[in-house]
Amino acid sequence: MPWIADCPITSHQEVAPGHCRMVIHAPQIAKDAQAGQFCMLQVQEGLYPFLRRPMSVERIFADGLSFLYKIVGEGTRLLSRMTQGETINVQGPLGKPFPIDPSFDRHILVAGGIGIAPFPALADAIKRTLGKTPEVIIAARTEQALVGNRDFRQMGCKVHLATDDGSAGKKAFASEMLEKLRPGPGTVVYACGPMPMMKATHAVCEAAGVPCFTSLEAEMACGDGVCLGCAVEANVEIESERMVRVCKDGPVFDSKLIHWESY
Numbered sequence: 001m002p003w004i005a006d007c008p009i010t011s012h013q014e015v016a017p018g019h020c021r022m023v024i025h026a027p028q029i030a031k032d033a034q035a036g037q038f039c040m041l042q043v044q045e046g047l048y049p050f051l052r053r054p055m056s057v058e059r060i061f062a063d064g065l066s067f068l069y070k071i072v073g074e075g076t077r078l079l080s081r082m083t084q085g086e087t088i089n090v091q092g093p094l095g096k097p098f099p100i101d102p103s104f105d106r107h108i109l110v111a112g113g114i115g116i117a118p119f120p121a122l123a124d125a126i127k128r129t130l131g132k133t134p135e136v137i138i139a140a141r142t143e144q145a146l147v148g149n150r151d152f153r154q155m156g157c158k159v160h161l162a163t164d165d166g167s168a169g170k171k172a173f174a175s176e177m178l179e180k181l182r183p184g185p186g187t188v189v190y191a192c193g194p195m196p197m198m199k200a201t202h203a204v205c206e207a208a209g210v211p212c213f214t215s216l217e218a219e220m221a222c223g224d225g226v227c228l229g230c231a232v233e234a235n236v237e238i239e240s241e242r243m244v245r246v247c248k249d250g251p252v253f254d255s256k257l258i259h260w261e262s263y
């Protein structure tokens with residue numbers, strides 16, 4: 001069951017231009033949280049903005065959580081102005097986590113831009129539960145938008161960098177990097193980022209015959225399965241079951257379930 005709590009902000013820093021990491025003290029949420037889940041953060045000045053903002057759990061500690069976010073609009077701008085020592089109202093953990101299956105030998109995490117946010121917790125969980133170290137593809141438009149490289153290297157992960165303009169790493173898209181790594185039997189892929197990137201990653205996985213779990217984003221109102229504002233189209237025969245809710249049925253989905261032709 002998700003908790004709703006006023007959580008003290010224990011640290012809040014800019015980690016790259018326009019990107020921040022917030023750490024909160026939230027022992028109850030941390031105890032229940034799993035990699036791939038998210039929280040709804042209340043970022044209000046008066047009554048505006050009215051809706052909470054969804055943020056993936058970046059890391060899970062004994063007494064709290066971290067979030068890694070990109071400033072894109074008013075909500076995240078207000079969030080970035082909150083300071084250490086203030087409290088923030090947090091609802092979570094919400095949604096389905098990434099599945100971690102011991103039958104796979106090779107785990108490849110594919111991140112596009114701020115899609116890197118849920119992967120530190122996943123890398124930690126894979127290392128802790130399976131004793132295996134995942135490989136990570138970090139792709140972004142430019143070098144300035146690449147975040148998390150050092151964190152994953154410190155975890156012992158092999159990191160493959162790619163940028164659209166070639167300003168860092170290989171000049172390639174995330175899905176092209178994945179293809180170069182030749183995923184094959186025993187590999188499982190996890191992807192998070194913009195929809196076109198996940199669609200292309202799904203196509204590479206289908207061609208290679210390997211499973212792919214995608215963490216989807218959608219604009220959310222309730223965050224808890226009620227409003228249907230976050231519904232996306234799924235590959236389901238029965239018409240009444242064709243729309244799935246990113247907040248409750250996801251945000252992590254087997255990529256085969258998503259109707260990628262809609263994107």
Ligand SMILES: Cc1cc2nc3c(=O)[nH]c(=O)nc-3n(C[C@H](O)[C@H](O)[C@H](O)COP(=O)(O)OP(=O)(O)OC[C@H]3O[C@@H](n4cnc5c(N)ncnc54)[C@H](O)[C@@H]3O)c2cc1C
Binds near residue numbers: 038056075076077217
């Ligand atoms: C399950 C989930 C987990 C997420 N985790 C993270 C995370 O860890 N780090 C992070 O930086 N962001 C994450 N997001 C996206 C984040 O919630 C949005 O960037 C944020 O709500 C935007 O709020 P805003 O008020 O700043 O921008 P707004 O003023 O609401 O919007 C600014 C621009 O961003 C677009 N936008 C708004 N919300 C979303 C969204 N949910 N997905 C895609 N585009 C959006 C709008 O269309 C608009 O173009 C996540 C979203 C979901 C659904």
Ligand code: FES
Binds near residue numbers: 219
């Ligand atoms: S945000 Fe309301 S159902 Fe998903």
